[in-house]
Amino acid sequence: MTFPVVGMVGGGQLARMTHEAGIPLGLKFKLLSDTPQDSAAQVVSEVVIGDYRDLDTLRAFAQGCDVITFDHEHVPTEHLRALEADGIPVRPGPDALVHAQDKGVMRAKLLEIGAPCPRHRIVSDPADAAAFAEEVGGFPVILKTVRGGYDGKGVWVVRSEADAADPFRAGVPVLAEEKVDFVRELAADIVRSPHGQAVAYPVVESIQVDGVCDTVIAPAPDLDEALAGEAQQLALRIAAELGVVGHLAVELFETRGPDGKPGILVNELAMRPHNSGHWTMDGAITSQFANHVRAVLDLPLGDPRPRAPWTVMCNVLGGDYPDMYQAYLHCMARDPQLKIHMYGKDVKPGRKVGHVNTYGDDLADVRERARHAADYLRGTITE
Amino acid sequence: MTFPVVGMVGGGQLARMTHEAGIPLGLKFKLLSDTPQDSAAQVVSEVVIGDYRDLDTLRAFAQGCDVITFDHEHVPTEHLRALEADGIPVRPGPDALVHAQDKGVMRAKLLEIGAPCPRHRIVSDPADAAAFAEEVGGFPVILKTVRGGYDGKGVWVVRSEADAADPFRAGVPVLAEEKVDFVRELAADIVRSPHGQAVAYPVVESIQVDGVCDTVIAPAPDLDEALAGEAQQLALRIAAELGVVGHLAVELFETRGPDGKPGILVNELAMRPHNSGHWTMDGAITSQFANHVRAVLDLPLGDPRPRAPWTVMCNVLGGDYPDMYQAYLHCMARDPQLKIHMYGKDVKPGRKVGHVNTYGDDLADVRERARHAADYLRGTITE
Structure with a gap:
């Protein structure tokens, strides 16, 4: 069968989970990774070890790929233009990706299209x-x-x-x-294909600790319905105006005006699968990873709707104990519904080494279960 | 992190989907495959090409594996005993597996434990x-x-x-x-761990065409509740009596006695992930593949309950057209909720090359969607 080959630049957990999503789709996956120990390199069959900052390496890697996409936003724009000139589809393309690479360019463009910014x-x-x-x-x-x-x-x-x-x-x-005096942080995640089809996931609440994503609640609790629609529309408009292909995360501040009216401001953009969308692996009909590969291949997109009233994602950060296996056993035994996603990374304090998803009808319960598992895996609590 | 290494013997789609389920669990996966083109060999990073009938090959493969499990039931019993003598956990073990390898041994044992048989x-x-x-x-x-x-x-x-x-x-x-005059075929799938924990999936209806599984409906529609419980209890008892570790599929005939009373007879046993459980990938909280690896590693098992009122699986068989990609595009566009699972296999008429899952509240709709996609992919219908 002539199923396409997806070339993924970068061997982190986003590449690992994109590969996982590509297996049932029957796609062939080729990885450009810094080292054979990288998260994705451990689970992908065709791995090229090399430096994405080197154009010759990128060109050799792109041979035989039907499309190039990314685990991160660090590939130099001029290299992406060179690949495009070679006839390799690069998705998202350099003209879109620059907005996720350069915050100055991003802010200028958002102002130009009238997107609300700090x-x-x-x-x-x-x-x-x-x-x-x-x-x-x-x-x-x-x-x-x-x-x-x-x-x-x-x-x-x-x-x-x-x-x-x-x-x-x-x-x-x-x-x-x-410095925005925000009520909370939200994320509006959408996926857009080259022919312009787009899907919007429910707007989520994202809780950061020390500048790192800690918890995501899908959908954002008690979010004004009109504001949620506005956030989704904004993300779709940004994607269209910037020519984004693939997954776009629009990180937002939710604000409260002097009149008490809620509003949103754009904080950051990410043009790849994003931490704010990890909940979709177990909580949505189609995960962000599956939709990202479908989009970059210009395949029809999958349904982004949630499968449960509430899904909560908590990141698992490394703690003081290098071996999480006993804690992992404990968490599975305590909660047979828990969905654990480990990235195969060595534990270092504060490093994202995995995440857990929980879902159900009762938000307090769903949230407690995810929180407990993440804290137990990190070693900050015991029973 | 000291996460274990699962050695999988056999490179078919069951190994492919078990690897897919092992990625989020953070497990390392090693494959013994006949050829590099085998379904699982395309997506696993560590692949040994070799003949599972050769003991030296098996022994070399088993080095560095924490457990050996199987994509098929064809490894000679004496080789499995030799691996066990070497100190390698083999799950299911040879004493259990022989009942899935030899129908004579299976029938004798089932009679001995009083399981209903033709x-x-x-x-x-x-x-x-x-x-x-x-x-x-x-x-x-x-x-x-x-x-x-x-x-x-x-x-x-x-x-x-x-x-x-x-x-x-x-x-x-x-x-x-x-030749049993059965009403329909059922399957009772369970997963059992070495320490004896076991979970039972809902009993499903399995519809065969020309001796090959065509459609699975979960749960089996209109199944007498007491009979469903009896089937689950029977599967759990067979697993315990035979010492099965991992996934056990008990294929059953549903019969109707002269008094109109429904009954069951055991048709076949399979001690590995099984076609009757493919619906669990999208339809259950924990898939058969995830629970199989959890069981063979003696990890606590995941919740086997369904996530939707109805899930339907249809196998995708090869038809006359070697390239399914256009049909695959069509199916994704027609049904954004469709879950496609392709095995990376060349299309040959009648060969299982994938399956589709659909789920929802309305059985007729769920079933039509799966049927349409499978038929369209095979090329037996057009719009």
């Missing part, structure tokens, strides 16, 4: 950051390097001009943003 | 088969070679003594069974 501008030095703070009502403000950040890295909460030196050390342009 | 005995030649027919009320009777049959192979419906020569040609003992 006040922001590029700042040139600590004094300029202080001037920006003045413009938005004073410190604290957020400074971000426009490239290279993730999971709280490359982001600073700055409380004074003296505090603002660090972000400029990397020699990368720095974006200043007002 | 009348049967080993017959020595066509004349003896005719004598057996006489004993059970006349031809037709069923003749089976005690070893080597599957999917209708090794099974004959014999209508006369002259007709009964074929089964004896292989030089394998021949088992004669009465």
Whole structure:
């Protein structure tokens, strides 16, 4: 059978879970990974070990792939253009992906299309950051390097001009943003195909701890129905305007106006499967990973609706104990409905090594079960 | 992390889907496959190509595996005993597996434990088969070679003594069974772990066409509740009495007594993930594949309950068109809720190359959707 070959750049857990979703679809999967120990490299049959920053490596890897897609957003734009010039479909393409690679480009484009954003501008030095703070009502403000950040890295909460030196050390342009007094964080995840078909997952609540995603609740509890629709429409519009193909996560702040009216502001964009969508593996009819590969291959998309009233995802972070196996046994025994997703990674304190999903009718129960399993696996609680 | 290594003997679709289920569990998977083109060999990272009938190959393969389990039941019993003597856990073990390998041994054991079976005995030649027919009320009777049959192979419906020569040609003992006048076929699938924990899936209806499984409906519609419980209890008892570890499929005939009372008779046993359980991949909280690996590793088992009122599985058989990709596109577009499972196998007429699952509240609709997709993929219908 002439089923297509998907080339995945990057060997992390997103690649691992995309491969898992591709198996039932009958797809062939080829991986470009930094090391044979990477999360996805452990489970994929065809693995090329190499550096995605090297164009020759990328070109050799792309031979025999019907499409190239990504586990991360770090491949240089000019390399992606070179692959496209070679005739290899790159999805999302470089013109879209740059908006997820460069926060300055992203903010400029979002302003242009009228998407609600925190006040922001590029700042040139600590004094300029202080001037920006003045413009938005004073410190604290957020400074971000426009490239290279993730999971709280490359982001600073700055409380004074003296505090603002660090972000400029990397020699990368720095974006200043007002510190939004948000009610909570949401994510609107959608998947879009090259021919423009798109599906929107329910808007979720995302709870961060120390800048790292900790818990996702699907759908976001007590979310104003009109606002949920607005968030989905916004994500679909961003995808269409930016030409996104594949999964797009629009991370949002939920705000409350002086009139008590809820609103949203765009925080970040991610153009790949995203932590805010891990709940879909057990909680939606079609997972974000399955829909991402369907989209990049221009296959018809699957139904994004939830299968249960509530699904909760908690990330499993590494704790002080390098071996989680006994805790994993305990969690399976305690909750036969628990869905565990381990990434095959060595445990390091604070590292994402897996996640758990729970679902059901009673949110408090569903949430407690996920929380307990994640904490027990990390070693922060015992029975 | 010290997560265990599962050694899977056999590279067919059951191994492929077991690997898929093992990825989120964080397990390492090692495959012994006949060829690199085998269904599972296409998607597993660590593949040994070799002959499972060769003990040295098996021994080398077993190095570094924490447990050995199977995609099929064809590994010689003496080889399994040798592996066990080497200290490798083999699950299911040879003493259990022999009952799935040898229909004569299976029938003798089932009689011994009082499991309801069709009348049967080993017959020595066509004349003896005719004598057996006489004993059970006349031809037709069923003749089976005690070893080597599957999917209708090794099974004959014999209508006369002259007709009964074929089964004896292989030089394998021949088992004669009465031809049961059954209402329908059922399967009671259970999973049992070494420490004796066991879970029972809902009893399903299995519809065969030309001796090959075509459709499975979960749960079996209109099944008498007491009979369903009896079937589950029977499967659990067989597993315990035979020492089965892992997934056990008990294929059953549903009968109707002269008093109209429903009953069951055991048709076949399979000690591995089984076609009657493919619906669990999308229809149950924990799939048969996930529970099979959990069982062979003596991990706590997952919840076997269904997630939807009805789930229907239809096998996708090869038709006259070698390339299913266009049909596959069509099916995804027609039914965004359809769950397709392709095995990566070349299309040959009548060959199982995949299956589809559908689920929902309305059995007629769920069944039509699965039927349509399977027929469309095979090429026997167009829109």
